[in-house]
Structures are given as C-alpha cells and as structure tokens.
Amino acid sequence: MADVKLDAPKLKAKDFKSSQEVRWCPGCGDYAILAAVQSFLPELGLERENIAFVSGIGCSSRFPYYLNTYGIHSIHGRAPAIATGLAVSRPDLSVWVVTGDGDALSIGGNHLIHALRRNVNLKILLFNNRIYGLTKGQYSPTSAPGTLTKSSPLGSIDAPFNPLSLALGSEATFVARTLDSDRAHLHEVLRAAAEHEGSAFVEIYQNCPIFNDGAFEVLKNPETRDESIIRLQDGQPIRFGDKVVVQSGYGLQVKDAAEVDESEVVVHKADVDDPAYAFALSRLSGVALDHTPIGVFRNVKRPTYDQGVRSQVDEAAAGVDRKEALDRLLHAGDTWTVL
Amino acid sequence: MNTVRQLDRVVIRFAGDSGDGMQLTGDRFTAETAKLGNDLSTLPNYPAEIRAPAGTLPGVSSFQIHFADTDILTPGDQPEVLIAMNPAALKANLRDLKPGGTIVVNTDEFTKRNLTKVGYDDNPLEDGSLDDYQLHPVALASLTIAALADFDISKKDAERSKNMFALGLVSWMYSRPTEATEEFLRGKFKSKPAIAEANIAALKAGWNYGETAEAFAVRFEIPPAKLAAGTYRNITGNTALAWGITASGVASGLPVFLGAYPITPASDILHELSKHKRFGVTTVQAEDEIAAAGAALGASWGGALGVTTSSGPGIALKSETISLAVSLELPLVVVDVQRAGPSTGMPTKTEQADLVMAMFGRHGEAPIAVLAPQSPSDCFDIMLEAARIALTYRTPVMVLSDGYIANGAEPWKLPELADLPDLSVEFATEPNAVDAKGEEIFLPFQRDPETLARPWAVPGTPGLQHRIGGIEKADGTGDISYDPVNHDHMVRTRAAKIAGVKVPDLEVDDPTGDAKVLVLGWGSTWGPIGAAVRALREKGVSIARAHLRYLNPMPRNTGHVLEQYDKVVVPEMNLGQLALLLRGNFPGTDVVGYNKVRGLPFTSNELTDALEEVIKNG
Numbered sequence: 001m002a003d004v005k006l007d008a009p010k011l012k013a014k015d016f017k018s019s020q021e022v023r024w025c026p027g028c029g030d031y032a033i034l035a036a037v038q039s040f041l042p043e044l045g046l047e048r049e050n051i052a053f054v055s056g057i058g059c060s061s062r063f064p065y066y067l068n069t070y071g072i073h074s075i076h077g078r079a080p081a082i083a084t085g086l087a088v089s090r091p092d093l094s095v096w097v098v099t100g101d102g103d104a105l106s107i108g109g110n111h112l113i114h115a116l117r118r119n120v121n122l123k124i125l126l127f128n129n130r131i132y133g134l135t136k137g138q139y140s141p142t143s144a145p146g147t148l149t150k151s152s153p154l155g156s157i158d159a160p161f162n163p164l165s166l167a168l169g170s171e172a173t174f175v176a177r178t179l180d181s182d183r184a185h186l187h188e189v190l191r192a193a194a195e196h197e198g199s200a201f202v203e204i205y206q207n208c209p210i211f212n213d214g215a216f217e218v219l220k221n222p223e224t225r226d227e228s229i230i231r232l233q234d235g236q237p238i239r240f241g242d243k244v245v246v247q248s249g250y251g252l253q254v255k256d257a258a259e260v261d262e263s264e265v266v267v268h269k270a271d272v273d274d275p276a277y278a279f280a281l282s283r284l285s286g287v288a289l290d291h292t293p294i295g296v297f298r299n300v301k302r303p304t305y306d307q308g309v310r311s312q313v314d315e316a317a318a319g320v321d322r323k324e325a326l327d328r329l330l331h332a333g334d335t336w337t338v339l
Numbered sequence: 340m341n342t343v344r345q346l347d348r349v350v351i352r353f354a355g356d357s358g359d360g361m362q363l364t365g366d367r368f369t370a371e372t373a374k375l376g377n378d379l380s381t382l383p384n385y386p387a388e389i390r391a392p393a394g395t396l397p398g399v400s401s402f403q404i405h406f407a408d409t410d411i412l413t414p415g416d417q418p419e420v421l422i423a424m425n426p427a428a429l430k431a432n433l434r435d436l437k438p439g440g441t442i443v444v445n446t447d448e449f450t451k452r453n454l455t456k457v458g459y460d461d462n463p464l465e466d467g468s469l470d471d472y473q474l475h476p477v478a479l480a481s482l483t484i485a486a487l488a489d490f491d492i493s494k495k496d497a498e499r500s501k502n503m504f505a506l507g508l509v510s511w512m513y514s515r516p517t518e519a520t521e522e523f524l525r526g527k528f529k530s531k532p533a534i535a536e537a538n539i540a541a542l543k544a545g546w547n548y549g550e551t552a553e554a555f556a557v558r559f560e561i562p563p564a565k566l567a568a569g570t571y572r573n574i575t576g577n578t579a580l581a582w583g584i585t586a587s588g589v590a591s592g593l594p595v596f597l598g599a600y601p602i603t604p605a606s607d608i609l610h611e612l613s614k615h616k617r618f619g620v621t622t623v624q625a626e627d628e629i630a631a632a633g634a635a636l637g638a639s640w641g642g643a644l645g646v647t648t649s650s651g652p653g654i655a656l657k658s659e660t661i662s663l664a665v666s667l668e669l670p671l672v673v674v675d676v677q678r679a680g681p682s683t684g685m686p687t688k689t690e691q692a693d694l695v696m697a698m699f700g701r702h703g704e705a706p707i708a709v710l711a712p713q714s715p716s717d718c719f720d721i722m723l724e725a726a727r728i729a730l731t732y733r734t735p736v737m738v739l740s741d742g743y744i745a746n747g748a749e750p751w752k753l754p755e756l757a758d759l760p761d762l763s764v765e766f767a768t769e770p771n772a773v774d775a776k777g778e779e780i781f782l783p784f785q786r787d788p789e790t791l792a793r794p795w796a797v798p799g800t801p802g803l804q805h806r807i808g809g810i811e812k813a814d815g816t817g818d819i820s821y822d823p824v825n826h827d828h829m830v831r832t833r834a835a836k837i838a839g840v841k842v843p844d845l846e847v848d849d850p851t852g853d854a855k856v857l858v859l860g861w862g863s864t865w866g867p868i869g870a871a872v873r874a875l876r877e878k879g880v881s882i883a884r885a886h887l888r889y890l891n892p893m894p895r896n897t898g899h900v901l902e903q904y905d906k907v908v909v910p911e912m913n914l915g916q917l918a919l920l921l922r923g924n925f926p927g928t929d930v931v932g933y934n935k936v937r938g939l940p941f942t943s944n945e946l947t948d949a950l951e952e953v954i955k956n957g
Binding site: 054072075083086092313316327328331338 | 374566567568569570572573586588589615616618626627629634638665754799801804806807810819
C-alpha cells in the first residue's frame with residue numbers, strides 16, 4: 001500500500017467498531033463480512049484516520065457507518081468515481097469501496113469498469129447476493145435467468161453478468177472471489193487485496209435471507225460444497241473433491257481426477273500476464289455454481305493511475321513558487337501597456 | 340499615394356471554409372489590434388462539425404472583431420468589412436453586412452462548381468447584385484502561390500498560406516503592425532521553418548499588394564483608445580475561467596482537482612487546466628459527466644478544491660452529485676458554459692437557458708449559490724468568488740458562463756497579484772464538543788454560528804473519524820436521522836446558509852437620477868445592454884441599468900433597487916428565467932421581458948429599440 005504510513009499501532013477489531021447500531025436484517029450475510037473486515041483492518045497496520053470507506057446505495061452500502069474510520073455513504077453506483085477523486089488526491093490513505101451487485105454492475109457499471117482499467121489504488125468489495133435487497137426484492141444483473149421476483153413474476157429474462165469475467169475484461173489487475181460464510185478465506189483474500197498496489201476487485205458471495213435465501217447454499221452445504229468449491233492456491237495444481245482442472249480447447253475444463261494424468265492438471269498462477277487464463281477460470285462456474293473457484297484469480301503488477309497522475313503534478317510543481325508562476329502566466333504572450 | 344482616413348471604430352468579419360484558417364487569422368488580427376492600443380471585442384463563429392464538406396454553407400467559419408478608439412462593449416452588431424474566402428462565406432455572411440460595406444473576396448474560389456454548391460445561379464461578383472457594396476475582388480490563392488513560387492514547398496502548402504495573404508492585406512488596410520505575427524508564425528512552425536517563412540512571405544505579399552494595387556485607394560487608421568493605465572492582454576472567457584480556477588488554488592493554498600468530461604463549449608477549460616500542473620492542479624478526464632463530478636467531490640472530501648466543468652447536458656447528469664454535495668456540505672465548484680438547448684441543441688451557439696436548472700434543477704430542497712460572469716475577463720474574478728463561497732460555506736457553487744463569453748475575447752487589465760484575496764481555509768483538527776460522559780468528541784455537523792458552515796475534517800486527521808452520507812443527518816452529530824423535526828430543521832438550515840452567503844450590493848448606474856425604467860441583465864448580456872444604454876443616453880433618453888453577477892443569493896438590496904423604478908426590463912437569451920425569479924421574489928415589480936433564443940448574442944441596436952419602446956410606452 002504505497003505512501004500509506006505504517007505505524008503498526010496495536011489496534012483490535014473493536015477499535016474499528018463505530019457507535020452506530022448495525023441495522024441489517026437478522027441473518028444477513030453482511031454481518032459476517034463486517035465482522036471479518038473489522039477483525040482484518042488491524043492487520044493493515046494503519047491508524048484508523050488513514051483508512052477511508054466509500055460506498056454507494058444498497059444494503060451493503062450502509063457498511064461505512066459501522067466502521068470507526070472515515071467514510072462516505074454516497075449515491076447509487078458512484079462510489080468508484082468518488083473514491084477515485086479521493087485516492088488520486090490523497091496518497092496517504094487506504095481507500096476502500098463497498099458495493100453490491102446492483103450498485104456496481106447495474107447503475108454504476110461504467111464507473112466500475114473504468115476504475116479497474118485505470119488501475120486506481122482502490123480495494124473494491126462487491127457483495128453479490130444476486131438480488132435487490134434494499135428496494136425489497138427485484139432481480140439484479142447477477143440474478144439467475146428465470147428468477148421469480150416482484151418485478152419478474154413470470155421469471156427474469158435478463159442474462160446475468162459474471163462479475164469476475166467483467167472485471168477481467170476491464171483489465172483488472174487483481175481479481176478474487178470469496179464467501180461471506182468462510183471467515184478464514186475472506187480474511188485471507190482481504191489481506192491479498194490490501195497488499196495489491198492498484199485496483200483490487202473482490203466478489204463476496206453474500207446471502208440475503210429475506211429475498212434470495214440460499215442462493216449460495218450449494219457452496220455452503222457440507223454435502224455439496226466439496227464438489228462445488230474450487231479453492232485456488234497459488235503454485236498448486238487445481239484439485240477439488242475427486243476432480244481436477246485441465247486445459248481444454250481455448251479454455252479450461254473440469255475432469256475426474258482418475259481420468260487425467262497428473263501432468264495435465266493446471267497449476268494455478270495468479271500472476272500469469274495473459275488475462276485469458278483467469279478469464280477461463282472465471283468461466284468454470286455458471287449461474288448454477290457447479291464448479292466455483294474461490295481465491296485470487298489474478299494478481300499482476302501494472303502502474304497505478306493515481307500514482308501516474310500525482311507524479312505528473314509533482315514533477316511539474318516541484319520548486320515552483322505558485323504566486324510568481326501565476327504572475328508569469330498572466331503576463332505570457334501578447335501583452336501591452338497603457339501609460 | 341494612398342489616402343489615409345481616420346475612423347473611430349470598425350467591425351471586420353473574416354469568413355471562409357473551416358479549413359481556411361479564419362480563426363487563426365482573426366486571432367492574429369486581434370493581437371495586432373490590441374498592440375496598437377485599441378479597445379476591442381471579438382466573437383468567433385464556427386460549425387459544430389469538425390470538417391463539414393469543403394465549400395458548403397455548413398462549413399463556413401467566421402471571426403468578427405470590433406475595435407475602436409473608445410471603450411467598447413460588444414463585438415459589434417453588423418460588420419462593415421467582410422473578408423470572404425469563398426462563395427459559401429459570402430452567401431452565409433452577406434445579409435449581416437452593413438449596407439454599403441466593404442467586401443474583399445477570394446475570386447479564385449468563385450468557380451461554376453463552387454457557386455452551384457451553395458445555390459448561386461449566377462456569379463454574384465459579375466451579376467451586379469453587389470453593386471451597393473465596395474467590392475474588392477482579389478485572386479488571393481493565385482497571388483499567394485505566385486508570391487511563393489521561389490519557396491521549396493508544395494503548391495498545396497503555398498495555397499494554404501492564403502489566409503496570411505488576406506491578413507497582410509487587411510492589416511495594411513487598417514494600418515496594423517505585423518511584426519508580432521511574424522514572430523508568432525516562426526514559433527508556430529518551429530519544426531517546419533520553410534512553412535514559417537512561406538507564411539511570412541505571404542503575409543508581406545498581402546501587405547504589399549494593398550500598398551501597390553490601385554484597387555485600394557484608402558487606408559484607415561483607428562487611434563488608440565484611452566484605457567486605464569496598466570498592462571493588458573486579450574483573453575477569452577474560457578481561458579479567464581481556467582486561470583481563475585488556478586488563481587483560486589494559489590489564493591487558498593489548496594490543491595485544485597478538476598474532474599471533467601469533454602463537451603462543447605467547455606472543453607477548452609479542461610485543456611487549459613491540464614497545462615497547469617505546476618500550480619498543483621490535477622485534471623482527471625473522467626469516464627462520464629457523473630464521474631467527473633463524483634471525483635471532484637471525492638477530492639473535496641480529501642481537502643482539495645474540487646471543480647467540475649461542463650455545459651447544460653453534462654450539468655443535468657451531475658445533478659444527483661451536486662445534491663449529494665449539498666447534503667454532505669462540502670465545497671464543489673461547478674461551471675456550466677451554457678449552450679443552446681434542450682438536448683444537443685446547437686452546441687456551438689450561445690444561450691442563457693440554464694438559469695432555472697442551476698437554481699432548482701435538483702431533487703429535494705437543494706439550494707446552492709449561483710454566479711454569472713458578465714464578460715470574458717470577468718470570468719477570472721467570478722471564479723475567485725465561486726471558490727470563496729464554496730470554501731467558506733462548504734457548499735456547491737454554480738457558475739453560469741455561456742458560449743458567447745467563453746469564446747469571445749476582450750482586453751483585460753491584468754490584476755496585481757498582491758490584491759489576490761486570501762481564500763485560505765481552516766480544516767478541523769480538534770474535537771469540538773464534549774459528550775454526556777465528559778469526553779471530547781467531534782461533531783461533523785456542528786456549525787459556525789455566523790456562516791452556518793460545518794467543520795471540514797479531512798480524512799487523515801487523527802481522532803476525528805466520522806461518517807457522512809446522503810441520508811439525512813442529525814444536526815450536530817451527523818448521525819443518520821429520520822426524525823421529522825430534525826429534517827425540517829436541516830432543510831431550513833441549508834437554505835438559510837445559502838441565503839446568508841455574503842455578496843456585494845447591486846450597483847445601479849442611473850446618471851440622471853430621473854429614470855423611470857431600469858434595465859436589469861445577468862451574465863453575458865452585459866456588453867450589448869451597456870452599448871444600448873449608452874446609445875439611448877446619447878439620444879438624451881434617461882435609463883437606469885444594473886447587472887446581476889450573483890443570482891443566488893441575490894444582493895441584499897435587489898428589492899430596494901427594483902422598487903425605485905416603474906418598470907424593470909430584463910433582456911435574456913431565454914424565455915424569461917430571471918424574470919420568473921424576480922416576479923417570484925419581488926412580486927411588486929413590473930417586470931418586462933425581452934427574450935430571444937436564436938443562439939446569438941443580442942445586438943445593441945435591437946436592445947436600443949426594445950428599451951426605447953418600453954420607455955416611450957411608459
């Protein structure tokens with residue numbers, strides 16, 4: 001985390017709790033994510049005042065109110081834009097964006113893809129519950145086709161986004177996925193995102209118990225999770241249950257381990273420069289979540305936008321007496337004097 | 340030997356195809372004229388299309404300059420001299436030319452094909468239709484090519500220098516020096532010295548042609564104007580605006596952050612500011628208008644002077660973000676360089692139809708300060724005022740410029756930088772209250788009793804961590820609040836804060852003191868109204884005038900001023916938006932609108948007639 005001061009204060013999770021009463025529905029996955037973030041933040045080694053959370057609108061976007069850091073609960077979809085202005089002008093801050101599937105992928109889709117392609121130093125946490133919660137249950141851009149909601153009584157016709165495929169197509173340098181219910185994994189992914197210089201995009205599958213309960217059940221139920229979740233580990237062959245991942249045509253494919261020679265199993269590397277690999281990983285799971293990789297898909301280095309902008313300004317402004325420079329600007333070119 | 344005749348003023352229009360370099364020609368003629376000490380005012384007029392088909396009416400680009408030996412207020416109603424580089428330029432501009440005016444045409448372009456292209460059945464240079472004008476047919480292109488025969492450049496490049504030939508000729512006609520233009524050309528074509536020298540040779544050839552060709556028997560001189568002592572430069576509104584933003588950063592000691600998305604006619608502000616990084620100015624060309632405003636607001640939260648610039652359609656998109664800034668009570672300067680609307684409208688043409696949007700174009704009760712510069716150079720001062728209000732009151736401020744002053748230019752007496760206002764701000768650094776347990780706490784919405792502004796505690800300030808958002812906040816703590824009484828209080832407090840913004844009194848110009856009619860304008864109509872008022876007073880007609888630079892809040896004495904007159908005439912390039920506000924705020928006032936929305940500034944003649952009509956009818 002460039003330019004952020006590291007005093008390594010001895011803070012605890014409780015130091016990051018604000019005085020506000022948390023008001024999500026009982027059983028909401030957001031509680032687990034909030035607890036994980038509060039317990040993770042001390043690891044940043046930063047003073048609380050050097051951390052800023054920016055959110056948009058939606059259930060997840062209430063998040064900043066509950067953290068004892070600086071925070072803005074802004075307007076629908078615009079958090080990445082507001083956070084970009086802050087990150088560009090304040091290199092001493094660790095800037096986080098909290099958003100949801102409607103906020104980031106529908107109304108704010110444009111800001112998300114542009115923040116990612118620019119590689120602004122933002123950590124973007126997308127809570128994906130595949131439904132509009134705050135507006136009481138309409139289908140979202142990640143809802144499965146056929147989802148029955150108040151606005152789709154005969155089933156949703158929309159084809160959904162795969163958020164990770166979208167992020168990768170937007171040239172994101174860090175792309176990861178985790179689950180609200182897996183505290184240890186969530187913690188690990190947050191740490192990797194925080195350590196990444198540039199935009200880090202983290203999709204967090206989050207259960208909405210009211211409007212879309214059990215959307216990720218297949219990944220949580222002990223009976224199904226082991227054959228559904230692919231835990232990506234850097235430098236390790238990709239195996240889960242009795243399955244493995246191999247190359248197939250232009251992409252990747254899941255096969256029974258018994259049918260495949262050990263040498264054919266793909267070894268996961270998040271730093272592969274060609275985004276096609278991470279994209280292929282993102283396509284292993286469909287809406288049905290049959291084979292769902294979690295972990296860090298992609299983690300590559302690229303110059304950050306905010307640093308680029310600042311270095312142009314810093315270089316030009318070094319040693320300049322602004323008042324004197326202003327006087328010279330005003331008098332440059334064709335001037336004349338009346339006596 | 341040529342006769343030299345003295346004139347007190349003249350209006351010249353250079354017109355040609357978009358590719359003919361008329362804007363450059365006009366700019367150089369302006370620079371020469373400024374050097375001579377004339378007062379001047381200019382107005383470019385160009386098509387929205389980057390390259391409309393050559394030789395067609397939509398492809399005509401023009402540049403008008405009015406210069407005089409006295410101070411003047413407008414680029415002139417009607418040109419007295421027209422330089423027409425092709426038949427399209429003649430056809431498009433002839434109807435504006437004063438009867439009996441002078442026309443210089445480039446005869447090389449008057450071919451059968453080009454004439455047909457713009458609908459001339461006969462050659463107007465030969466059919467007698469221009470008999471009422473002083474016509475000077477000059478083969479500008481072939482004379483230029485002949486003059487450059489010895490240069491090692493292509494015929495095409497030689498032909499392209501014809502605008503400099505024309506400039507040389509007109510410079511001779513009006514006794515303008517050309518040395519500065521020669522210097523300029525050497526700089527512009529630094530990497531192509533052959534082209535630079537060819538252009539200079541064309542410029543001189545044009546000058547010499549005027550001196551030797553018997554066609555031009557008379558030259559004119561316009562003596563310098565008596566302007567106030569000082570150093571001057573010529574400046575457009577957009578440049579002055581960008582410099583005013585830069586100066587606001589210097590005056591406040593804050594970094595400036597501009598978020599912008601390209602849009603006509605505001606893009607030049609982004610271009611100019613992107614050159615000013617040495618002043619600590621950051622420019623971000625955002626993905627859209629909304630992000631441009633959002634990024635500026637994010638930077639303001641972080642302690643920068645956040646600015647976003649656009650035109651009407653872009654301002655509409657920023658509306659939600661401006662409302663957020665109203666709710667967060669953070670500084671944000673928003674510039675709307677108005678153009679003819681609605682929708683795409685006429686992007687390169689001027690209008691004043693965004694006033695009501697600036698006032699009310701947001702959801703909820705979301706008052707902001709609204710200012711309007713009255714001339715190109717006033718854009719500099721108005722930006723300093725916008726920054727003062729935004730920073731002092733922690734509020735969005737909208738500045739309403741328009742296409743007329745954005746691209747128009749006038750001489751500007753350069754300010755002394757020692758007089759730059761002190762816009763420095765104090766960020767909150769300490770707790771400002773004590774809670775029930777006696778512990779020191781920070782209340783992000785505890786207000787300054789005088790300005791009603793809240794403290795500005797930027798992220799990174801130890802111990803003052805707080806959360807703000809678009810949800811209604813409890814006054815003081817800033818905590819989320821749905822309390823009905825608190826909401827009513829907050830809505831009224833935000834309104835009172837803007838109503839209480841300190842602005843200077845409205846000055847009234849009423850030299851005879853017996854005027855019954857006041858003409859009240861705002862924004863870019865200042866020049867044409869001033870010229871009309873001057874013309875009326877020369878005729879002995881009594882009229883008072885005042886001009887609003889502060890639209891919200893209006894000066895405290897506005898109502899008192901209006902009460903002094905039987906009628907208040909309000910000329911606007913819209914259908915009566917200031918008139919609507921005046922009728923609402925000052926119901927006793929007899930407001931008479933004068934409204935036109937043709938995408939063009941008012942002429943002083945039409946305003947003179949309109950005002951006289953009101954005065955006559957009592």
